[in-house]
Amino acid sequence: MAEPVISIEPISDELILAYRASGMKRGNSGGRALEWAFGRDSASFAVARHDGRIVGISGYIQNRVQLGHLTGNAVQAVDSFVLDSMRGKGVFTRLARAYDEHAVRSGTDLIWGFPNDNAAPAWFGKLGWHNHRQVPFLIKVLRTGFFCRKLGLPLDFPLTMDRDQRLCPVKEIGDWADLLWEQTSPRIGVGVIRDRDFLHHRLFAGPQADQYRVVAAADDGAPSIVATRQTDKHGGKIAYLMEALGGASMKALLKSELGRMAAQGVEIVLAWSFPWSPNYHVLRNTGFLPMPERFRPIRIWFGSAPKTAAASPANQSGQWYLSYLDSDTV
Incomplete structure (x- = not known):
């Protein structure tokens, strides 16, 4: 049988149909979700075709990234799909290598992403990604119900002393967001x-915009932002702390949102934050704890593959900032 033909392509109606047929969650969200995620960049996908039919897809989201004192361009590897009939033939690896070669030719500084258990051996083994291990999960327990149900106990009461200050959510991202990034990025x-354009695109322009709540201290010289999303998942009512960044006002914003969510029945809040992140100590001071790996709802690995010398810090410890805004699924 002839080898599949690999090409680098933008989004198209053909790819949207292939996404829908693949069963991948993003494909089920429709063309608008795909266009929001990938835009009209001319090189968002590595595509494998056999006899003219799409048999594999690997998708990459374009990012602007901070690399020390420099600004670089990166792509986040997010989706991979190979037809059942073509699995075991190296198509996944060929797709990734083809995009890797394209990234080098086009001057892309960095490829990075969050491979699952199935993809991790290829990314970290065959493709040589640096393994940062699992993402840095933190957890804040707001109510007893989540864990009591697992023990068969009919108990549910709040565990937090935080109180809702009835903050009004912001309806748009203003110029204050650029100042926030300017003050935080050092x-x-x-x-x-995470400048104004990124925060607007990620929180207000996407297909899940109505599921995010954003509060901000925007009127002083040290702005802050806290963004959350509530959902029923993992057998309970949980929330994701999408982002918490800023100055001294961030802690008050966060405590108010924790109190509000507890009053609404949210049982646990999940966050991503490394110990060296600028928000880590505030999160710990408001009751977030590192989540032991055996209790994590899902294993998510984190890896990076610098393609230029400027991106070499991406493989070093103590450099990365992550939050749930970096997740392409939440």
């Missing part, structure tokens, strides 16, 4: 640039 080595 304490970040490597990470996606």
